[in-house]
Amino acid sequence: MLPKATPREELLINLRAAYARMWVRLRGSNREITGLVAEIGLPILTIGAYVILYRAIGLPPTAGAAVIIGGAMIAFWTNVLWNMSSQWFWERESGNLEMYLVAPVSRMSVLLGMAMGGSVNTSIRALGIVLLGIFVFQVPFQLADPLSIGLVFVLTLVALYTMGMLFASIFMLYGREAWNTANLLQEPVYFLSGAYFPRIYAPVVPFALQAAGSLIPMTIGLDAIRRLAINGEGIATVWPHILALIACTLILFPLARRALNYMESLGKKEGRLTLRWQ
């Protein structure tokens, strides 16, 4: 019988697993330059269309700035959907899932690695989208409190990727449903989060819509970032947002852990963890 690892050894091996998974993600996503260029350039096409639409209906240039930030945040949502939520599906299709399952590490550390790699990768792309958007569309920003923007941004990413970990667990046994569900969660979330609106918490937007949108951490973070970066407001106005983002993380993380254990156990019972081409 193998000797039981001490808590310190266990922590170290899990951190190494997370680092290894992050490294694969960073290396894999950045080795192909066409992908990087497309991931920065493609959102600009949609953002451009909305900026011109705003001009057509007579909105001020700050509305364009709101769309650029929304477009950059959508990059994170897309990453969460396709590179976190659907990841176990891709891994099963390529025959890697069983290797993760027999490795002597927590599956949460693998998900943590994916989340760290994904958030770093997507931050590079989001920065590219914002800079290119500002250059092309010449929209105004007021960065009065960059530290607060940084804080809200990090909290948003943590909450968002924790949601990604929960989705990854739920999607674990999906076959083609993974592809279709990820597709399904794109436009409705763009709509509910108000990514392309000047602001979601406006009186003209029905309360039910605002409440549904607030279940997605991106909606809360996006509104706070817009207030700080476009309206020039201070951290005092976004305290509720910060508390809500922390609450989201504290609720979603244990849920993700429980869901992962449940789905793994269900997959083992039903023999679906190695099933391909569903």
Add this chain to the structure above:
Amino acid sequence: MAIIDFVKSAGESFRVGWKIESNWTDPVLFATYQVIRPLASLLIVAFIVIIGASSVGASANSAFYSQYLAWLIVGNAFYAFVLQIMLGMAILVHVDRTRYEVLKNIYISPGTLHPYVIGRGLVSVVNGAVSVILTLLFSVAIFNGLLHMNIPLNLLNVNLLMLLPAVILGIVSLLAIGYMLCAVNIVSNRMEFILGDSVSGIFFLLGGVIFPIALLPSYVQPISNVLPITYLLNAVRESFGLLPTASYMSDLAYLAVTTLVTLIIGIAVFRLAEQRAKKLGLFDRKSEY
């Protein structure tokens, strides 16, 4: 006989494609899936106009905004054809070659790839048509029924004699562009996840989907003027009575010409790709990410 065989092969391909796209779930969930995405896209642009109107102190019921909303709903609804065909056909070669590993078997079968690609493309056309119809119905129900916005959009007054030729030509042009995307993916294994989004994104920006192309910078307008989607959406809006019908025949003529050119280029590009793939042994190339 050759035509009968082609149609038969395309029909079988359609049947396979339809099963792959739809039998992953039950029919109710599949129908919901078909509705939710285009409806959410529509609600995004509609709410932009509603929020925009309120921001400038106007009512969304005012003549300009309600007229614009109708114009926008129709453009956005018919853009579903672009999305479905581009995204469906851009990923087709990758899925059949890498995931299911059947592209080589299809290629060596007597029917060849052409009817297969057409049949699979027609599945996207059906999906697109369902999305268009449901989006239009939901739009009228939501904006005129629920929100009482009196948008000038009467689906019973659509001139079908004007609408159908435009839609048929538009679908042919989109299938021809989808053919080109398949061709690119046969000779490349790095573009499958970005090609469909790239082309549909360009059409969204330059095709007059959510704003008139006159609002684009003058140096990009010539590109809009050679895209079939521009004339498709013009002709569709004319058949809905949202643009003056006087330009209908010229829009239809431009659509026919751009469709013909796209078709010729599409077939030529596909044949070139097919030859190159055969020469380099690309039909069974497998790539992993």
